Amino acid sequence: MTNPTFPVAGTGLAGTPQSTGLSIRHAVMELGDGGTRVTALDDVSLDAAPGEFLAIVGPSGSGKSSLLAVAGALATPDSGTVTVHGQDLSQLNQGRRAAFRLSNIGFVFQSGNLIPALTAADQLRLVNRLAGGPKTFDPIALLESVGMAHRAGNRPGQLSGGERQRVGIARALVTGAKLLLVDEPTAALDRTRSREVVELLARQSHEHGVATVMVTHDHDVLGYCDRVVEMVDGRLVAAAPVA
Amino acid sequence: MFLALRELVFARGRFSLMGGVIALIAVLMVMLSGLSSGLVNDGVSGLKAMPVTAFAFDQGTKTDNAFSRSVIDDQQLSAWRGVEGVAAAEKMGVGMANATTDSGKQVDLTLFGVEPGSFLEPSRSAGTGLGDTDGIVVSSTAKAEGVDLGTVVTLDRIGTKLKVVGFTEGQATFGHVDVAYLPLKTWQLIASGRAAAGIPSAAQLSALSFDTASVVAVQAKPGAKLDLAAGDTAAGTSSKSLSAAFDASPGYEAETMTLSMIQVFLYAICALVVGAFFTVWTIQRKHEIAVLRAIGASTGYLLRDGLAQAAILLVGFTALGVAAGLGLGAAMPDAMPFALEAAPIAVATTLTIGLGLIGAAVAVVRISRIDPLNALGGQR
Ligand SMILES: Nc1ncnc2c1ncn2[C@@H]1O[C@H](COP(=O)(O)OP(=O)(O)OP(=O)(O)O)[C@@H](O)[C@H]1O
Numbered sequence: 326m327t328n329p330t331f332p333v334a335g336t337g338l339a340g341t342p343q344s345t346g347l348s349i350r351h352a353v354m355e356l357g358d359g360g361t362r363v364t365a366l367d368d369v370s371l372d373a374a375p376g377e378f379l380a381i382v383g384p385s386g387s388g389k390s391s392l393l394a395v396a397g398a399l400a401t402p403d404s405g406t407v408t409v410h411g412q413d414l415s416q417l418n419q420g421r422r423a424a425f426r427l428s429n430i431g432f433v434f435q436s437g438n439l440i441p442a443l444t445a446a447d448q449l450r451l452v453n454r455l456a457g458g459p460k461t462f463d464p465i466a467l468l469e470s471v472g473m474a475h476r477a478g479n480r481p482g483q484l485s486g487g488e489r490q491r492v493g494i495a496r497a498l499v500t501g502a503k504l505l506l507v508d509e510p511t512a513a514l515d516r517t518r519s520r521e522v523v524e525l526l527a528r529q530s531h532e533h534g535v536a537t538v539m540v541t542h543d544h545d546v547l548g549y550c551d552r553v554v555e556m557v558d559g560r561l562v563a564a565a566p567v568a
Numbered sequence: 569m570f571l572a573l574r575e576l577v578f579a580r581g582r583f584s585l586m587g588g589v590i591a592l593i594a595v596l597m598v599m600l601s602g603l604s605s606g607l608v609n610d611g612v613s614g615l616k617a618m619p620v621t622a623f624a625f626d627q628g629t630k631t632d633n634a635f636s637r638s639v640i641d642d643q644q645l646s647a648w649r650g651v652e653g654v655a656a657a658e659k660m661g662v663g664m665a666n667a668t669t670d671s672g673k674q675v676d677l678t679l680f681g682v683e684p685g686s687f688l689e690p691s692r693s694a695g696t697g698l699g700d701t702d703g704i705v706v707s708s709t710a711k712a713e714g715v716d717l718g719t720v721v722t723l724d725r726i727g728t729k730l731k732v733v734g735f736t737e738g739q740a741t742f743g744h745v746d747v748a749y750l751p752l753k754t755w756q757l758i759a760s761g762r763a764a765a766g767i768p769s770a771a772q773l774s775a776l777s778f779d780t781a782s783v784v785a786v787q788a789k790p791g792a793k794l795d796l797a798a799g800d801t802a803a804g805t806s807s808k809s810l811s812a813a814f815d816a817s818p819g820y821e822a823e824t825m826t827l828s829m830i831q832v833f834l835y836a837i838c839a840l841v842v843g844a845f846f847t848v849w850t851i852q853r854k855h856e857i858a859v860l861r862a863i864g865a866s867t868g869y870l871l872r873d874g875l876a877q878a879a880i881l882l883v884g885f886t887a888l889g890v891a892a893g894l895g896l897g898a899a900m901p902d903a904m905p906f907a908l909e910a911a912p913i914a915v916a917t918t919l920t921i922g923l924g925l926i927g928a929a930v931a932v933v934r935i936s937r938i939d940p941l942n943a944l945g946g947q948r
Pocket residue numbers: 356357358363364365383384385386387388389390391392945
C-alpha cells in the first residue's frame with residue numbers, strides 16, 4: 326500500500342500546484358495575539374493526489390489541526406497558497422468558501438461530529454439538501470457502503486463511537502467531494518474499531534479517487550496509509566516509511 | 569426547516585417547557601385583554617353608543633369626573649350651535665343616583681338627562697321612548713338586577729319616582745353603573761334639588777327656573793371636520809372628542825393605564841423569556857452549528873432554520889394559549905367586567921408572537937458568530 330516514490334513533505338516541492346487534489350505551498354500561519362503568538366504553520370508545503378491516503382502525525386500542539394483548517398478553507402494562512410482541485414482558496418470570499426467546502430471538501434471530525442437530533446439517514450439527507458443535491462438521493466445506499474445501513478434510523482446517541490465515525494465518513498462523501506479531511510477519527514475508539522474505521526477510509530479514497538488527509542495519534546493504523554508525514558513545531562518533516 | 573422540525577421533536581421536553589410558558593403568557597394576555605375590554609365597556613359603553621362627535625365641558629373643569637362636575641348654560645349651547653360644521657348640539661345632564669326598585673332592590677344609576685326626540689335619545693331594544701316626565705330608558709344590563717319594563721325606581725333621599733319605559737340596545741354603562749336616560753327637564757328638576765317625593769308633575773317642571781346642564785353634546789355634519797378650538801373660544805368651554813372624553817368618566821384613565829402597564833410588562837417578559845431560552849439553546853448547539861458551518865451550510869440557511877423553529881414554537885403555543893384563554897373567558901362569572909373582543913385579542917396575539925420572535929431573533933443571530941473552526945480538534 327505504501328508508495329515510497331511519492332514526494333515526501335518538506336520544502337522541496339515544485340512551484341506549480343497540481344490541478345487535482347490538494348496543494349499547499351509555503352503556508353505560514355500565526356495564531357494568538359500580542360506576546361503569546363505561536364507559529365502554528367511554518368512554511369508548510371504539502372500535496373495530496375486523488376486516491377491518495379495521507380496521514381499526518383506529530384506531537385500535540387505541533388500544528389496538525391491548523392494544517393487541516395488551512396487545507397479545508399476554514400482558516401486562511403498569513404502567507405502561502407492553498408489550492409484544492411485547481412481552485413486557489415484565497416480567491417474566495419467567506420460565503421463562496423462555505424459553498425466550495427460543501428461541494429468539494431468532506432470533513433470527518435474527532436467527536437461531536439454528528440447532529441444529535443438527526444438519524445443516521447437524516448444526517449446524510451441534510452447535507453444533500455444543503456448542497457441542493459438530487460431529490461432522488463438515497464442515503465441508505467451510501468450508509469450501506471460504510472456498513473451502516475442497518476442503523477439508518479438511529480440517532481447518534483444510540484450509536485457506538487465507531488458507528489458514529491462510519492456515519493460521519495458517509496456524510497462527508499454525500500456530495501462526492503474529492504478531498505477528505507479527517508481529524509483524529511480514532512481518538513475515542515478501541516484498537517479493532519480504529520482499524521475498521523481507518524480501513525474504511527483507505528478503501529473509500531482508493532475506490533473513489535478521493536484525496537484523504539488524516540491527522541492521527543494512533544500509530545497502529547498507519548499501515549493503511551499510502552504516506553505518512555510528521556509535524557514538529559509547525560514544520561513538516563518526513564516520517565519513517567510505513568511498514 | 570428540515571433541521572428545525574427534527575430538533576423540535578428531538579428536544580420536545582425542553583421545547584414543551586418553553587411552549588408552556590408561552591401558552592400561559594398567551595392565556596394571561598387574553599384574560600387581560602378581556603378584562604380591559606370589559607372595564608372599558610363598563611366604564612364608557614354609555615358614551616360609546618352615542619352619536620356624538622364631541623362633548624364640551626365648562627372651561628376649567630377638572631378632567632376626572634368632568635361629566636358630573638361641569639355646568640353649562642344656554643348661552644354656551646347656542647354658541648356651539650353657531651359653530652361651522654356642527655349638525656346638532658344639545659345640552660346633556662349627567663349625575664349619579666342611588667335608587668330602590670319597587671321590589672325593594674337597591675340599584676345604582678347614572679342619570680343621562682337628554683332632550684326627548686333629540687339625536688341624543690338612545691336607540692332601544694324594548695319599550696317606548698322618552699317623553700313622560702317620569703319615563704326612563706335603562707341600560708339593557710339592568711335586567712340582570714331585576715329591573716323590568718314598568719318597574720318603578722325611587723331615588724333615595726328625595727323620593728322622586730321614575731318608571732322604566734324602555735331598554736337601550738346593548739350595554740349602556742358609565743363609570744361601571746347602568747345608565748338611565750330621562751328627559752332633560754326631569755334631570756334638571758332632580759339636579760336643582762327642588763324635586764319633591766313622588767312622580768315629577770308637569771306643574772313642578774314648568775315652575776322650575778333651572779336651565780343649566782352638565783355638558784354640550786355636539787354632532788358634526790357628515791364628513792365635516794369640527795374646529796373644536798374655535799367652538800371653545802366662542803362658547804367658553806373646553807371640549808373633547810368622544811374617545812378623548814372617556815378619560816373624563818369616573819376612574820377610566822386609572823383603570824386603563826393600570827391594565828396597559830401590566831400588558832406592556834407581559835410583552836417584555838415574553839420577549840425576554842423567549843430570548844433567554846433561545847440563547848441557552850443556541851449555546852447548547854454551538855458545536856453542532858460549528859460542524860454544520862464547517863461542512864458548508866450557509867449562515868443564511870442556519871439563521872432561517874433557527875428562526876423558523878422559534879416561529880413554529882411561538883405560533884403553536886400562542887394559539888394553544890389563546891384557545892385556552894378564550895375557553896376560560898367564556899366561563900367567567902357575569903359579575904366580572906369581562907368582554908372577549910376579536911380586535912384586541914388579535915392585537916395581543918400578534919404582539920406576543922412578534923415580540924417573542926424579536927427575542928428569539930436576537931438570540932439566534934449568535935449562530936452567525938460561531939466559528940466553523942470550533943468543529944476541528946474535538947472539545948477545544
Ligand atoms: N485559536 C488559537 N489561538 C491561539 N493559539 C492557538 C489557537 N489554536 C491553536 N493554537 C496554537 O497553535 C498551535 C497549533 O495548534 P494545533 O491545534 O494545530 O495543534 P495540533 O497539532 O492539532 O495539536 P493536537 O494534537 O493537540 O490536536 C498550538 O501551539 C496551539 O496552542
